[in-house]
Amino acid sequence: MLRRSFVLGCAAAAAVIGLVQGAVPSASLAADRFITVASTTSTEDSGLFGSILPKFTAKTGIEVRVVAKGTGQAIDLAKRGDADVLFVHHKPSEEKFVAEGFSTVRKPVMYNDFVIVGPAVDPAGIKGSKDVAASLGKIAGAKAPFVSRGDDSGTHKAELALWKTASLDPAKADGGWYKSIGQGMGPTLNTAAAMNGYTLTDRGTWLNFKNRGPLTILVEGDKRLFNQYGVMLVNPAKFSHVKATDGQAFVDWLVSAEGQQAIADYKINGEQLFFPNANEPGA
Amino acid sequence: MQDFSQALAVALSMIASLDQGLMRIVGLSLQVSLTAVAAATLIGLPLGAAVAALHFPGRRALAVALNTMMGMPPVVVGLVVYLLLSRSGPFGVLGLLFTPSAMIAAQTVLIVPIIASLARQTVEDLLVEYDDLLRVTGTGPVRRLVTLLSEARWSLFTTVLAGFGRASAEVGAVMIVGGNIEHVTRVMTTAIALETSKGDLPMALGLGLVLLSLSLAINLLASMLKETTARP
Numbered sequence: 001m002l003r004r005s006f007v008l009g010c011a012a013a014a015a016v017i018g019l020v021q022g023a024v025p026s027a028s029l030a031a032d033r034f035i036t037v038a039s040t041t042s043t044e045d046s047g048l049f050g051s052i053l054p055k056f057t058a059k060t061g062i063e064v065r066v067v068a069k070g071t072g073q074a075i076d077l078a079k080r081g082d083a084d085v086l087f088v089h090h091k092p093s094e095e096k097f098v099a100e101g102f103s104t105v106r107k108p109v110m111y112n113d114f115v116i117v118g119p120a121v122d123p124a125g126i127k128g129s130k131d132v133a134a135s136l137g138k139i140a141g142a143k144a145p146f147v148s149r150g151d152d153s154g155t156h157k158a159e160l161a162l163w164k165t166a167s168l169d170p171a172k173a174d175g176g177w178y179k180s181i182g183q184g185m186g187p188t189l190n191t192a193a194a195m196n197g198y199t200l201t202d203r204g205t206w207l208n209f210k211n212r213g214p215l216t217i218l219v220e221g222d223k224r225l226f227n228q229y230g231v232m233l234v235n236p237a238k239f240s241h242v243k244a245t246d247g248q249a250f251v252d253w254l255v256s257a258e259g260q261q262a263i264a265d266y267k268i269n270g271e272q273l274f275f276p277n278a279n280e281p282g283a
Numbered sequence: 284m285q286d287f288s289q290a291l292a293v294a295l296s297m298i299a300s301l302d303q304g305l306m307r308i309v310g311l312s313l314q315v316s317l318t319a320v321a322a323a324t325l326i327g328l329p330l331g332a333a334v335a336a337l338h339f340p341g342r343r344a345l346a347v348a349l350n351t352m353m354g355m356p357p358v359v360v361g362l363v364v365y366l367l368l369s370r371s372g373p374f375g376v377l378g379l380l381f382t383p384s385a386m387i388a389a390q391t392v393l394i395v396p397i398i399a400s401l402a403r404q405t406v407e408d409l410l411v412e413y414d415d416l417l418r419v420t421g422t423g424p425v426r427r428l429v430t431l432l433s434e435a436r437w438s439l440f441t442t443v444l445a446g447f448g449r450a451s452a453e454v455g456a457v458m459i460v461g462g463n464i465e466h467v468t469r470v471m472t473t474a475i476a477l478e479t480s481k482g483d484l485p486m487a488l489g490l491g492l493v494l495l496s497l498s499l500a501i502n503l504l505a506s507m508l509k510e511t512t513a514r515p
Contacts, residue, residue: 036381036464045481050465067381067462081370082380186480211482239370241378 034063035246038075038083040154041184042112043229044068046204046273052262056253062246070153070184078102078232081239084247087254089202089229090154103232107255108283110263110274111228114158115206116219117189118144118198132222133166140168143177145197149188150180158227159200165224189215202227204273228283229274231255254278286485293489298496305490309497312470315383315457316450319390323450324443327395331402332428336410346403352396357389358455364389365459381462386470389456394446401442405435440509444502451498471497 043049044066053064069077071088078086079102086103088094094106116126116135124142126135139146148170149156163170170178181191185205192199193213201209206217219225233251236244253259260276267273277283297305333339334346366372368380368388379385409431417427432439454472461468463477471494478487 036462041480045477065381065462065464065467067464080372081375184480186482189482190479209482211484241370 033061033246034065035084035243035250036065036067036082037085037087037250038067038069038077039087040071040074040089041068041186042089042155042202042205043087045184045186046202046208047268048204048263048266048274051266052259055262056250056259059258060246060249060253062249064250070149070151070156072152072154072157078234081234081241083234084243085231085233085250087229087231088154089227090157091228091230093154093157094230094232097232101235102238103235106230106232107251107278108280109229109231109254109278110260110276111226111283112203112274113220114155114200114225114227115203115217116198116200117192117206117215118218119196119214120216121196121214122218124198127218129219130221132162132219132224135219136163136166136168139198140166140170140173140177143173145192145195146170146178147188147192147195147197147199148178148180149185149200150182151184153184154227155185155200155202162200162224207268207271207273228277286488289485290488290492293485294492294496297489297493305493307466308469308471308474309493311383311468312451312472312494312497315386315470316390316447318387319394319450320443320447322387322391323394323398323446326391327398327446328402328432328439328442329428330395331399331404332406332432333424334399335403335406336427336431337424346400349396349400349403353400355393355396356455357393357453358459360393361389361456361459364392364456368460380460381464381468383461383468385460386457386468389460390450390453393453393456394449397449398442398446401445402432402435402439405438405442406431409435437509440505444505447501448498451494451501 039049045068049064049066053066057063067074067077067083071090071093074083074086074088075093075097077083078097086094086097087109097103098106116132118124118126118139124135124138124144126138129135148159174180179191179195179197181188183191185201186209188199189201189205189209190211191197193211193215196214198218203220231251231254233244233247234242236242254263255278260278263274263276264272331349334342334349364385365380367374368377368385369375370378370380379388413431413434417430422430452472454476457468457470458473458476461470461473463469463473469477471490475487475490475494478484478490
């Protein structure tokens with residue numbers, strides 16, 4: 001008797017699982033035609049993909065599955081063949097990716113810019129400066145807390161390059177006023193907000209970010225804060241499973257007049273986040 | 284305090300409106316974690332009972348290994364499963380990376396040690412009572428395990444729930460092998476991580492409350508099931 005009721009219980013549990021399985025439209029059934037795009041947190045967290053991808057899918061019937069990581073991790077993922085398209089923002093790494101044969105061509109897509117945000121009280125006194133190197137120097141001079149991504153992302157690499165232009169090595173102060181936290185843009189902003197610190201962020205993530213606390217934009221407009229995005233189809237000669245046709249369709253759409261317009265149309269509170277520049281030579 | 288009341292309001296309005304995006308995420312969370320628990324139960328219970336009740340070489344070592352693996356960080360499990368399922372890994376040809384199946388596999392690996400370890404302890408305790416009887420009746424090893432598991436079933440119920448708790452709460456493994464792809468592999472915990480990185484803390488906490496209520500519902504259902512079926 002006992003055993004029978006136990007069996008009954010197990011059957012009931014199995015039935016519940018079965019029900020759940022049936023109720024959830026299986027992902028593999030929902031979309032038989034899709035591509036996987038390795039991209040960066042800045043494009044996802046800023047809301048850009050949420051705005052432009054439906055337009056692409058409506059036109060082509062190809063679903064775009066975005067795996068959003070830091071640029072370094074996204075590139076590594078693509079190098080393992082786990083994505084069809086790579087869409088990131090660190091030109092030297094992208095050119096290396098192509099040079100190593102993981103893609104045949106890189107295409108520029110758009111740019112936005114980085115800004116230095118920090119507490120409105122601004123202990124380093126950099127507000128309104130257009131000279132990013134001088135501003136970083138002042139932050140270091142004041143030993144004001146600076147939160148670094150520290151995660152090998154495009155933004156992290158850009159930050160390190162900017163310290164170099166200021167002839168400073170913040171690694172020496174690691175653990176002191178310079179805090180390398182090894183996390184994405186959002187968590188880095190959360191941390192900076194919580195410790196009244198400065199940080200470098202892309203403008204898109206900043207505009208879409210809600211937990212700003214005391215933070216405000218202090219330095220912007222320096223040409224060195226320019227942030228270029230590029231897109232590449234992962235080389236199908238390297239990985240035979242890469243969805244070359246559909247992936248190429250996405251790359252072509254991004255740099256087409258239609259895709260470029262979709263990027264330009266994405267605004268938060270009337271402010272444009274990304275500036276298409278696929279046709280700009282050398283971008 | 285305002286954050287908490289805001290989060291509660293977000294949670295209630297999401298539940299009340301049966302927000303479609305949320306329902307999808309909740310459904311996938313349940314699908315992944317319940318399937319993982321079912322698989323881990325099928326593997327973990329017999330494994331735990333065997334380590335407790337059968338004599339074979341390496342049995343003690345296996346028990347220690349299972350106990351140790353209970354403390355395995357989800358992110359490490361995620362990384363291992365990722366490397367196995369990656370296109371450059373040994374199982375890459377299956378194309379399972381960034382699918383719910385990959386998430387189920389990772390969570391199963393994560394909770395098999397928990398279920399097996401706790402089951403081993405339960406069965407070991409039970410064996411003190413039953414050992415003589417089983418010896419006298421001279422039952423074979425399979426029969427022996429079935430009898431012990433069956434006798435321990437209500438304690439093992441809690442074991443399975445512990446496994447479910449661990450599976451539904453972890454974020455490290457599913458984030459890596461699932462990729463947190465919207466509509467495809469986004470579950471409750473990865474959605475919470477995403478909202479946190481967008482700085483939308485009330486939304487993140489609201490989702491946390493929804494997850495907690497979901498866990499409450501499952502546990503209530505389980506205890507009701509136990510109540511009704513336990514009556515002879």
